[in-house]
Amino acid sequence: MLKKRIKSTTLKNPLVLRYHRLMDAFAKSDDERDFYLDKTEGGILYLDLEKTQEEIDKAEKEIAEYQGRFFLIPKLTFYEIKKIMEGFVNEKVYDIDTKEKLLDIIHSKDARENFLEFIYDNLSELEKWQQYYQERFRVRIIEWLRQNAFHFVFEEDLELGRVIVERVKETQFQPKVSREIAQARAQLENKAKTYYSSEALNPRPKRGRPPKQVIKVVVELEFSRDLYNQMPIPLRPFLYIPDITNAANVTFSSRFETEEQFLANIRSTGAHPEMNTKFAALSKRLDSLKSLSDRLVSLQKEGVLKGISKEEITVGKGQKVLGIAKEVLPKGKKEGIKEVPDDGLFTPKSLRRRKKRK
Numbered sequence: 001m002l003k004k005r006i007k008s009t010t011l012k013n014p015l016v017l018r019y020h021r022l023m024d025a026f027a028k029s030d031d032e033r034d035f036y037l038d039k040t041e042g043g044i045l046y047l048d049l050e051k052t053q054e055e056i057d058k059a060e061k062e063i064a065e066y067q068g069r070f071f072l073i074p075k076l077t078f079y080e081i082k083k084i085m086e087g088f089v090n091e092k093v094y095d096i097d098t099k100e101k102l103l104d105i106i107h108s109k110d111a112r113e114n115f116l117e118f119i120y121d122n123l124s125e126l127e128k129w130q131q132y133y134q135e136r137f138r139v140r141i142i143e144w145l146r147q148n149a150f151h152f153v154f155e156e157d158l159e160l161g162r163v164i165v166e167r168v169k170e171t172q173f174q175p176k177v178s179r180e181i182a183q184a185r186a187q188l189e190n191k192a193k194t195y196y197s198s199e200a201l202n203p204r205p206k207r208g209r210p211p212k213q214v215i216k217v218v219v220e221l222e223f224s225r226d227l228y229n230q231m232p233i234p235l236r237p238f239l240y241i242p243d244i245t246n247a248a249n250v251t252f253s254s255r256f257e258t259e260e261q262f263l264a265n266i267r268s269t270g271a272h273p274e275m276n277t278k279f280a281a282l283s284k285r286l287d288s289l290k291s292l293s294d295r296l297v298s299l300q301k302e303g304v305l306k307g308i309s310k311e312e313i314t315v316g317k318g319q320k321v322l323g324i325a326k327e328v329l330p331k332g333k334k335e336g337i338k339e340v341p342d343d344g345l346f347t348p349k350s351l352r353r354r355k356k357r358k
Contacts, residue, residue, distance in 0.1 A: 014188045015152040023137045024244055025046070033049070039068070085102070088132045098122065169227045
């Protein structure tokens with residue numbers, strides 16, 4: 001007796017999607033890589049070429065049988081890639097030399113990878129670039145979801161806790177739920193409407209005074225578990241579930257899966273010898289400062305610096321100032337230090353004022 005295929009039930013709440021995963025799939029989708037989005041449970045399928053041809057054929061056959069459920073994520077064409085890079089240069093890069101250099105790279109061979117390498121070599125442009133292409137991809141993703149009539153929310157935009165989001169996912173096909181789940185569903189419905197507003201595709205610039213510059217703290221969000229109970233068994237090996245928690249984990253590179261791999265390649269190939277030299281010199285200076293700091297801390301614990309600070313109060317003109325220099329420097333360097341008479345630089349202000357009165 002043949003088993004009947006289980007039909008997918010209608011969702012009782014908006015589909016909860018991971019925006020950063022979608023952003024990663026949109027950035028990587030090309031002629032050699034196919035990504036699909038499941039309209040029933042929100043899972044992303046990646047038909048990896050590393051799988052056997054038999055597995056890929058079975059997956060494609062399974063996807064074809066579920067018409068209206070799996071949507072092929074659009075390919076990122078060369079024209080679109082070029083348009084994104086040119087848009088960033090024209091809108092966000094203000095230095096003339098940097099702008100000319102980037103435009104030359106965009107119109108040369110291997111523009112995408114060389115563009116990224118140059119951006120990562122100019123830290124002042126890196127943060128602007130990450131924010132820019134995140135905003136561009138967000139508009140592109142929302143536009144595509146709207147065209148295919150997805151009823152959705154991005155989990156990154158929700159103010160609900162991880163536990164309650166998981167419970168919503170577990171009961172998303174059940175008509176009757178608890179009051180807590182019903183309230184959470186109502187919040188999701190209100191949030192889903194915002195993605196179909198005109199502002200979602202045309203974000204308005206913030207008006208008023210620019211906010212005070214503060215240290216930017218990247219908060220790692222806690223996401224709900226992936227639940228794909230109705231995913232067909234032949235397609236489960238193709239589920240694409242990378243651990244992406246923020247936009248910085250997504251790379252614009254076509255050759256490398258993550259930002260870590262891209263940066264490791266730059267370091268290993270020596271793509272920027274000048275940057276490597278500067279980094280090495282900076283590291284050497286930091287090590288030197290760290291050893292000096294450790295030495296000062298140890299002297300303070302021993303009470304040496306405390307004694308010196310008391311003696312400084314009684315120092316008068318013509319006395320020697322040597323103590324702290326001899327204590328901080330290595331033993332072999334102490335003997336070469338000459339005694340220098342105090343010219344008043346290290347004399348406390350109170351003593352200098354008294355001497356003037358006399």
